[in-house]
Amino acid sequence: MSDVTTTDHIDMTREGYEKLKAELVELRSEGRQEIARLLEEARGFGDLNENAEYHSAKEAQGKLETRIQWLEYQLGKARILEPEDIDPSKAGLGTTVTLLDLDGGKSLSYTIVGSEESDPAANRISASSPVGQALIGKTVGEELSVEVPKGTRKFRITDISILPTG
DSSP: OOOSBOSSOEEEEHHHHHHHHHHHHHIIIIIHHHHHHHHHHHHTTSOGGGOHHHHHHHHHHHHHHHHHHHHHHHHHHEEEEOGGGSOTTSOOTTEEEEEEETTTOOEEEEEEEOGGGOBGGGTEEETTSHHHHHHTTOOTTOEEEEEETTEEEEEEEEEEEEOOOO
């Protein structure tokens, strides 16, 4: 399971799947209703050819429909990784990896998730990010160097655990 995305499926955690599913439901209902309201309101301003509000609402509608299609595609290709599917001896999607920064001596912990689930501020990094790619398949005790915007960082993996569910 080293590939995060293939032509057949997109691996994601249950939490990530549920988050995308909830967004899709919201966009299909409240999102479309809001666009319809904006379009109706804009039509009231007169000539549609020179109606900035109407054109803005149509652009927002296009973006909304594009996002809905993208979410449908992602969810349609989703393969949910359950805790029992994850090898806790190797860093991979759905694992939390604790690292020792060999340059600064600081301990860091990252949870490896799918790209839609990433949230760097919450230490949830995409498996396709530079750090995520460097971690995939590594085991406790291994050292790695990662090119990041601020230069090369050296780490040692000190712990790997499975992402808790719920």
